[in-house]
Amino acid sequence: MEMAVYFLSALVCFALKTEAFALEPRLTWQETEISLTHFQVQDVYNYSSLLLSEDKDTLYIGAREVIFAVNSQNISEKKHEAYWKVTEVKNEECSRKGKSKQTECLNYIRVLQPFNGSALFVCGTNAFQPVCDVLELNRFKLLGKNEDGRGRCPFDPAQSYTSVMVDGDLYSGTSFTFLGSEPIICRHSQHLSHLRTEYAVPWLNEPRFVHADVIRAPENNPEGDDDKIYFFFTEVSVEYEFFNKLLIPRIARVCKSDQGGLRTLQKKWTTFLKARMICHSPENNLIFNVVNDVFILKSPMLKEPIIYGVFTSHLNNVGMSAVCSYSLSSVEDVFTKGKYMQSATVEQAHTKWVQFNGEIPKPRPGACINNEAKAMNYTSSLNLPDKTLQFVKDHPLMDDSVAPIGKKPKLVHQNVTYTQIVVDQVEALDGSTYDVMFISTDKGMLHKAISNDLEMRIIEEIVLFPDHQSVQTLLLSDKTSKRFIYAGSNTEVVQTPVAFCEKLTSCAECILTRDPYCAWHPVKNSCVNILEESNTDRILIQDLNGDASRCPDSADKGIRESMRYKVKAGSTVELKCSYKSNLASVFWTFNKKALTINPPKYLLYNTLIILNVTEWDAGTYQCWSQEVIMDKAFSQVVMKYDLEIKRTPLPLTSTTQATTRREEIMETTRFYTIAKEKTTKMSTTQAVTQFIGITHFNNKITPTVSEMEIFSSMPDVGVGKALYLTNTNDCSLLIILVIVFFFLFFLLLTYNCYKGFLPATCLKYRDAMMHSKKKTPLNLKDCEQGVKETLVEKVCPENQCGGTQKAPHDTGYETEPDCGNGSITHKDDETTVETEKDQPFDVKCEIKYADSDGD
Ligand SMILES: *[C@@H]1O[C@H](CO)[C@@H](O)[C@H](O)[C@H]1NC(C)=O
Numbered sequence: 001m002e003m004a005v006y007f008l009s010a011l012v013c014f015a016l017k018t019e020a021f022a023l024e025p026r027l028t029w030q031e032t033e034i035s036l037t038h039f040q041v042q043d044v045y046n047y048s049s050l051l052l053s054e055d056k057d058t059l060y061i062g063a064r065e066v067i068f069a070v071n072s073q074n075i076s077e078k079k080h081e082a083y084w085k086v087t088e089v090k091n092e093e094c095s096r097k098g099k100s101k102q103t104e105c106l107n108y109i110r111v112l113q114p115f116n117g118s119a120l121f122v123c124g125t126n127a128f129q130p131v132c133d134v135l136e137l138n139r140f141k142l143l144g145k146n147e148d149g150r151g152r153c154p155f156d157p158a159q160s161y162t163s164v165m166v167d168g169d170l171y172s173g174t175s176f177t178f179l180g181s182e183p184i185i186c187r188h189s190q191h192l193s194h195l196r197t198e199y200a201v202p203w204l205n206e207p208r209f210v211h212a213d214v215i216r217a218p219e220n221n222p223e224g225d226d227d228k229i230y231f232f233f234t235e236v237s238v239e240y241e242f243f244n245k246l247l248i249p250r251i252a253r254v255c256k257s258d259q260g261g262l263r264t265l266q267k268k269w270t271t272f273l274k275a276r277m278i279c280h281s282p283e284n285n286l287i288f289n290v291v292n293d294v295f296i297l298k299s300p301m302l303k304e305p306i307i308y309g310v311f312t313s314h315l316n317n318v319g320m321s322a323v324c325s326y327s328l329s330s331v332e333d334v335f336t337k338g339k340y341m342q343s344a345t346v347e348q349a350h351t352k353w354v355q356f357n358g359e360i361p362k363p364r365p366g367a368c369i370n371n372e373a374k375a376m377n378y379t380s381s382l383n384l385p386d387k388t389l390q391f392v393k394d395h396p397l398m399d400d401s402v403a404p405i406g407k408k409p410k411l412v413h414q415n416v417t418y419t420q421i422v423v424d425q426v427e428a429l430d431g432s433t434y435d436v437m438f439i440s441t442d443k444g445m446l447h448k449a450i451s452n453d454l455e456m457r458i459i460e461e462i463v464l465f466p467d468h469q470s471v472q473t474l475l476l477s478d479k480t481s482k483r484f485i486y487a488g489s490n491t492e493v494v495q496t497p498v499a500f501c502e503k504l505t506s507c508a509e510c511i512l513t514r515d516p517y518c519a520w521h522p523v524k525n526s527c528v529n530i531l532e533e534s535n536t537d538r539i540l541i542q543d544l545n546g547d548a549s550r551c552p553d554s555a556d557k558g559i560r561e562s563m564r565y566k567v568k569a570g571s572t573v574e575l576k577c578s579y580k581s582n583l584a585s586v587f588w589t590f591n592k593k594a595l596t597i598n599p600p601k602y603l604l605y606n607t608l609i610i611l612n613v614t615e616w617d618a619g620t621y622q623c624w625s626q627e628v629i630m631d632k633a634f635s636q637v638v639m640k641y642d643l644e645i646k647r648t649p650l651p652l653t654s655t656t657q658a659t660t661r662r663e664e665i666m667e668t669t670r671f672y673t674i675a676k677e678k679t680t681k682m683s684t685t686q687a688v689t690q691f692i693g694i695t696h697f698n699n700k701i702t703p704t705v706s707e708m709e710i711f712s713s714m715p716d717v718g719v720g721k722a723l724y725l726t727n728t729n730d731c732s733l734l735i736i737l738v739i740v741f742f743f744l745f746f747l748l749l750t751y752n753c754y755k756g757f758l759p760a761t762c763l764k765y766r767d768a769m770m771h772s773k774k775k776t777p778l779n780l781k782d783c784e785q786g787v788k789e790t791l792v793e794k795v796c797p798e799n800q801c802g803g804t805q806k807a808p809h810d811t812g813y814e815t816e817p818d819c820g821n822g823s824i825t826h827k828d829d830e831t832t833v834e835t836e837k838d839q840p841f842d843v844k845c846e847i848k849y850a851d852s853d854g855d
């Protein structure tokens with residue numbers, strides 16, 4: 001029971017904190033609305049590696065046992081293919097070691113990198129015996145080099161990997177052994193020495209690699225700095241003491257001209273340093289501790305590269321995702337000026353990581369060979385002093401951490417797991433530059449988002465994979481005019497344009513979407529992609545503040561339908577209103593006056609239903625959609641209907657009343673059926689929001705249908721889960737949760753009583769129940785009943801319900817401290833959390849939460 005209380009209090013904290021993060025994309029593009037280009041070959045799976053050719057005309061795709069070359073403008077056009085299958089012998093050998101013959105013991109392409117102008121460097125897992133080869137592009141043939149791929153490619157296709165080719169040398173992060181237990185970051189070079197990381201916990205501790213990239217030092221920089229290769233991964237923390245493995249996002253870097261040490265750190269990196277990345281929302285105390293992907297935005301328009309990362313959490317905010325961005329200078333400051341961490345043995349065999357405050361040897365450990373080192377006559381890492389090398393070997397971890405730009409996430413979104421990110425830069429017509437983030441989810445969606453100091457918003461979401469395949473790779477082609485995004489999954493590759501301007505059919509829609517790629521073309525009378533138009537800047541209309549009043553009067557006003565209806569008096573009319581924006585609210589006017597929608601005359605869902613029309617109902621009905629953008633409301637007519645009523649002779653009053661009554665009832669039932677059908681089809685979030693939408697417009701709509709019934713009509717949605725999505729205020733949320741909790745408690749109690757698990761005092765009570773022949777509640781409606789009944793049963797004196805069992809009032813729930821000032825007094829001393837000032841994570845709440853799991 002204690003466990004449940006903790007869980008509940010954690011859930012309440014979570015619910016209260018996260019309501020603000022229901023970021024609704026303005027537009028949703030289903031695959032039927034936008035025909036995306038697909039690439040898929042029968043019996044080929046795991047399209048996991050994507051690479052664009054240097055001229056960007058060809059997209060290379062590395063899948064399982066095959067490499068393809070396709071036209072990058074239209075990926076359904078296959079140019080070449082090169083199969084690379086495991087031999088029968090290898091396949092057998094692998095399956096004898098206990099791996100699956102049909103899946104694991106195949107050749108998964110994991111490295112696909114440009115080699116020189118006319119070849120690619122490729123590596124595959126090759127039935128747990130990784131090999132590398134060169135793919136000659138003219139003939140599209142593998143040269144059959146069969147180089148040992150250990151250290152460059154994982155053995156196990158399920159294991160993480162990353163690699164980047166820099167000046168002909170391959171830098172990779174992967175695992176080195178069959179079991180995958182030895183993580184490694186290494187360089188395979190043709191002219192420099194091969195280098196690798198130490199096999200030691202402080203260097204790499206169960207990392208999951210997500211990205212690697214090079215950042216070039218500016219030419220002729222005054223420090224004589226070197227090009228650096230950055231690695232991003234999530235690993236198990238050594239510096240935080242936690243009763244469980246605590247994951248932490250890391251950035252690590254090495255210098256390109258590193259040659260290893262002469263004696264100490266021979267053939268090992270002398271410049272390997274790592275730091276933790278912080279992605280933390282201080283206002284809500286949300287911590288994102290798992291980095292899933294990184295994109296480094298390098299653009300001539302930027303003073304310095306910006307690192308974008310997508311994060312999820314294993315801590316308090318499970319189910320949420322965030323994007324954090326980092327400036328390169330903040331990263332560099334940590335490595336070049338920050339403090340190091342060092343391990344200290346406290347008791348026997350118990351080490352603790354603390355800030356190193358002693359004297360740091362010179363040249364600075366882990367620094368590249370720059371002008372300062374050269375001035376001290378250290379021209380290569382090979383002649384660095386032992387002291388420096390020994391220091392960096394023992395202190396690869398920085399004490400300072402890399403904080404995100406603005407000290408908080410760029411974007412936080414709930415109920416989504418972000419997997420990959422690419423970022424494009426586009427200069428809008430007003431001259432300002434926008435970083436447009438394209439973020440994929442594990443359910444086959446792509447979110448296009450913009451974030452600045454004023455707001456964060458998702459312009460649109462695109463259904464990339466209708467079968468909800470997880471997006472495993474994203475690639476942006478930055479050809480100046482025609483830009484595409486390529487996404488790979490286990491079953492196919494899909495190509496999508498960066499914007500769908502032409503699908504926005506009116507000027508108002510074009511402006512309200514606030515997409516920096518799109519502008520209204522008054523001459524063509526259409527919404528166009530500004531990158532594809534030339535020299536028309538002056539006539540194009542773009543307003544990223546969404547001021548649609550700038551649209552010319554002549555422009556298409558977006559009325560999609562204007563209809564004339566002629567109906568008989570006494571019948572029921574249904575007027576449809578469809579609009580694209582998920583953010584719009586809807587209202588109706590009748591003969592230019594606002595229509596008050598009250599039953600029994602009117603009912604409103606997506607359609608307006610007018611019951612028992614009379615000649616007074618004849619006139620013009622208009623459906624308006626309203627959007628509020630930066631506190632300004634903009635309304636537009638999306639549908640227009642002219643209703644005419646055919647006169648019919650008046651029947652007897654009594655009959656009319658009877659029929660209308662019946663019709664009314666029928667209509668009402670039909671309406672609720674519509675509502676239910678819709679809710680079951682839509683996702684939970686949508687369903688709930690929409691439902692709230694109705695009640696918002698029409699408070700009197702719920703004479704018979706309670707919220708509970710709507711919830712119960714949604715499949716596989718726990719009431720608790722659905723509840724926190726609603727916009728009810730915090731107080732009623734708490735009350736509902738408490739009720740749900742009581743209900744669960746009593747269900748348990750009743751069950752235990754029924755089964756006779758409880759002490760004898762309770763059995764009396766059970767007998768009473770058995771005699772009254774009550775059944776255990778089965779469905780939710782019965783459950784409601786059940787709550788009432790058990791609430792009555794609660795009246796039984798506390799001392800009758802057994803000594804150990806707490807009375808329902810005394811759950812300790814009210815006295816449980818909330819997340820904000822939660823204490824961990826119930827913990828024993830070995831898991832006491834340190835509250836150091838510089839500790840980036842406030843783990844109090846999580847301890848409590850996770851502890852409940854452990855009970
Ligand atoms: C490869 O694709 C198959 C088919 O979708 C999937 O079941 C499997 O998990 C994938 N394997 C890897 C290593 O991604």
Ligand SMILES: *[C@@H]1O[C@H](CO)[C@@H](O)[C@H](O)[C@H]1NC(C)=O
Nearest residue numbers: 372373374375376377378379
């Ligand atoms: C570096 O080497 C040069 C030539 O070998 C020598 O003249 C100079 O004094 C040395 N400088 C230092 C700081 O050791």
